[in-house]
Amino acid sequence: MVATDDEHRASATVTKALNQAVDGLPADLVMSATSLLREVAEHRDKAAFVQGIFAVLDEVLEEVGTDEYRQGQEWRSPYSTLLEFLEHPRVQARLRQDDPLAPARARGMRAQERLINAEGGSMTAARIADSLQISRQAVDKRRKTGKLIGVTLGRRGNLYPSWQIGLEGLEPVLHELRGYSPWAKLAFMLSPNNWLDGKTPLAALRQGRIGSTVNAARLYGEHAGV
Numbered sequence: 001m002v003a004t005d006d007e008h009r010a011s012a013t014v015t016k017a018l019n020q021a022v023d024g025l026p027a028d029l030v031m032s033a034t035s036l037l038r039e040v041a042e043h044r045d046k047a048a049f050v051q052g053i054f055a056v057l058d059e060v061l062e063e064v065g066t067d068e069y070r071q072g073q074e075w076r077s078p079y080s081t082l083l084e085f086l087e088h089p090r091v092q093a094r095l096r097q098d099d100p101l102a103p104a105r106a107r108g109m110r111a112q113e114r115l116i117n118a119e120g121g122s123m124t125a126a127r128i129a130d131s132l133q134i135s136r137q138a139v140d141k142r143r144k145t146g147k148l149i150g151v152t153l154g155r156r157g158n159l160y161p162s163w164q165i166g167l168e169g170l171e172p173v174l175h176e177l178r179g180y181s182p183w184a185k186l187a188f189m190l191s192p193n194n195w196l197d198g199k200t201p202l203a204a205l206r207q208g209r210i211g212s213t214v215n216a217a218r219l220y221g222e223h224a225g226v
Helices: 005-022 027-042 042-061 078-084 089-098 102-120 123-130 136-144 169-178 182-190 202-205 210-224
Strands: 122-124 156-163
Touching: 005 102, 027 042, 042 089, 102 156, 102 182, 122 123, 123 136, 136 156, 169 202, 169 210, 182 202, 202 210
Parallel strands: none
Antiparallel strands: 122 156
């Protein structure tokens, strides 16, 4: 199909706008934006969503000065950076205009990040397979049968808390929690538990208190009606 004069003019206008927008910007930022635009070009059904995100960013960043919102020098993962932005009071106020539950969702995302990064962080399926000296297929099978905790985080795929490696007594505890989601199991393992004298189930297992931890998991399920 031959492009019309109007299409040529529109393309030239877009090219000029892009060149002006990226002039002087860090290369990493330009590459990230290019990657996002390429994704939209390949999946045009995402265009409206991305356009909406850009509109919110443009509106909020215009109001928030660099002194008020500053990331600092330490490295943050892209996910953590996004959460920090979503937690900014002005961002939450803007999002609340369209969705009253948006701040609550952002808090939920932050809580999930804390869980997956606690006690040594997490591993990909490939890394935990190497650590356990089993295949990735075996790791996936253990996750599906409830013998390992693996949580899904978008394109990052399934992530596995690293503290599971060599943790004696984990499988019978997870068996008692079989009716729960992976995130709920993770929260149980890392939360202080009254049936364990205020210790987390993870700490109790590390101390060799397998029986009492299994019992705590059983009582937890019964209490919640699982």
